Amino acid sequence: MKDALHVSKENYLKAILEAEAEGHAVIPAKLAHWLEVSAPAVTMALKRLKRDEYVVAGADGIVRLTEKGREMAYKTALRHHLIERMLSEIFGMEWHLIHEEAERLEHAVTPAFEARLLKKLGGEGMCPHGNSVLPESPKKKQKRGEVRLSDAEEGSSYTVVSLQERDTKLLHYLHEAGINPRRKLRVTRKNYDQTVAIETPAGKAILGAPAAEAVWLKAL
Numbered sequence: 105m106k107d108a109l110h111v112s113k114e115n116y117l118k119a120i121l122e123a124e125a126e127g128h129a130v131i132p133a134k135l136a137h138w139l140e141v142s143a144p145a146v147t148m149a150l151k152r153l154k155r156d157e158y159v160v161a162g163a164d165g166i167v168r169l170t171e172k173g174r175e176m177a178y179k180t181a182l183r184h185h186l187i188e189r190m191l192s193e194i195f196g197m198e199w200h201l202i203h204e205e206a207e208r209l210e211h212a213v214t215p216a217f218e219a220r221l222l223k224k225l226g227g228e229g230m231c232p233h234g235n236s237v238l239p240e241s242p243k244k245k246q247k248r249g250e251v252r253l254s255d256a257e258e259g260s261s262y263t264v265v266s267l268q269e270r271d272t273k274l275l276h277y278l279h280e281a282g283i284n285p286r287r288k289l290r291v292t293r294k295n296y297d298q299t300v301a302i303e304t305p306a307g308k309a310i311l312g313a314p315a316a317e318a319v320w321l322k323a324l
């Protein structure tokens with residue numbers, strides 16, 4: 105049995121690794137937001153992670169993974185990815201429920217089970233949110249011709265390619281707004297207040313900038 109402390113350590117490291125892969129600088133306040141924990145809890149956790157040499161914090165306040173931290177984070181990210189694909193591809197679970205379930209189950213995966221999952225699913229596929237084991241950098245996505253919903257053009261139609269999945273509440277919010285990976289949407293209006301009006305097969309919705317920035321699209 106792993107204790108709660110161990111579980112949260114892995115979650116912290118995975119969140120930092122994913123954010124780094126997306127090109128975000130990680131500061132403690134962002135970790136508190138993503139992991140839905142208090143600022144003092146983040147301070148405590150980072151203190152332990154620094155002591156155990158999983159992370160370093162620069163004078164600029166930015167938290168970075170050490171080699172040891174990166175290794176453990178990647179292991180957790182891979183298990184998360186495999187569990188998500190198992191829930192989706194084998195059990196047909198809905199994409200907006202999967203991330204939360206995988207957050208719990210990833211800690212229970214033994215090396216033997218991980219090897220079975222890898223054999224069954226392969227290491228190359230995408231999770232139901234359109235992401236590989238680690239999210240790709242915005243630069244790489246843009247090179248493939250993908251744009252964020254916040255940068256999409258008024259009047260144009262797109263297919264949803266991937267969603268940033270660190271934030272469970274955001275995934276539920278996107279689902280309610282009718283945004284589904286692989287589903288089509290049309291940008292009907294870009295508003296002065298940086299909200300975006302869209303139309304999907306499920307209906308109309310208006311998204312604020314933080315949600316629109318988390319959705320990657322490809323033009324039809």
Ligand SMILES: [Zn+2]
Nearest residue numbers: 188231233269
């Ligand atoms: Zn996912």
